[in-house]
Amino acid sequence: MSYITVGRENSTDIDIYYEDHGSGQPVVLIHGxxxxxxxxxxxxxxLLEAGYRVITYDRRGFGKSGRPTVGYDYDTFAADLNSLMETLDLTDTVLVGFSMGSGEVGRYLATYGSGRVAKAAFLASLEPFLLKTDDNPTGVDGSVFEGILEAVAKDRYAYFTDFYRDFYNLDENLGTRIGDEVVRASWNTAAGASPHASSACVPTWTTDFRGDVAKIDVPALILHGTSDRILPIDATGRPFRQAVPHADYTEIEGAPHGLLWTHSDEVNTALLTFLAK
Incomplete structure (x- = not known):
């Protein structure tokens, strides 16, 4: 098992777990x-079958990474990604972020530049700005995030059960595009995350990335499902496309937020086509 140390909280190192497989151009996958x-x-x-080197890692507070009570903001998340990039000395890299992980991609490029990055892909992303404000009328009302934070704090296990219904659009996809076992595995992963991280990440979803996406200077892919109930496309993918007009843009008709599984063939085709350009 491989770890890098990105900081320290009191007497405990903050370690990030990662996996590094294959050879070829490196692709870093950042989870939601x-x-x-x-x-x-x-x-x-x-990606491995197509000849790429694939690096995945667990965000602080999730999976096998350390579980600190500090650093749940996109500046720190991007710094963790930068530590991984520097430790592995990655160059000509493709950054691929899904959902919350798309924020790391945007903030990394805006903060650290594209010297190590060849391309960037944003899948079911939360950019450019999820929160509804006077100058962002297509965003999501702030009361929604307050309700999520309250639900996670009250009973995160019950919240995750409800969350995955809309994450995968189970009323439409269960038994066809996804099975009970996958949903159960997703729930188990969520339940195994740090309780603190489960709550502390919620306020980060309203981060304003408009300044970050304006600095994207590498070829980019924006991909979103038209039936996304978690990060609705009209609040995210479509305005993101307008903000980054040079990006390749793909909508997957009928796909939910959890399209990495339910529409994996379509996602993989779009991603591999983008990487091969």
Whole structure:
């Protein structure tokens, strides 16, 4: 098992768990909430078969990484990613973020530049700005995030059960595109995350990335499902496309937020096509 140390809280090192497989151009996969690096299994296999080096890691507080009570903000998340990039001395890298993980991609490029990065992909992303404000009328009302934070604090296990219904659109996809066992595995991953991280990540979803995405200077892919109930496309993917007009843009018709599994073939085709350009 491989770890890098990215900081310290009192007497405890903050370690980030990662896996590094294959050879060729490196692709770093950054997972969403409340999952871990294993959530990329459908993409990992496709990328390895296509000849890429694939690096996954668990965000602090999730999976096998350390469980600190500090550092749950995108500046720190991007710093953790930068530590991984520097430790492994990655160059000509493709950064691929899913959901919450897309924030790391945007903040990393805005903060550390694209010297080590060849391309960037944003899958079911939360950019450019999720929160509804006077100058962002298509965003999500702040009361929604307050309700999520309250639900996670009250009973995160019950919240995760409800969350995955809309994450995978189970009313439409259960028994066809996804099975009970996958949902159970996703729930178990969420339940195994740090309780503190489960709550502390929620306020980060309203981070304003408009300044970050304006600095994207590498070829980019924006991919979103039209039936995303977690990060609705009209609040995220479509305005993101307008903010980064040079990006390749793909909508997967009928896909939910959890499209890495339910629509893995479509995602993999779009991602591999983008990487091969």
């Amino acid at each position: 909430y409340p999952l871990d690096g294993d959530s990329w299994e459908k993409q990992t296999e496709a």
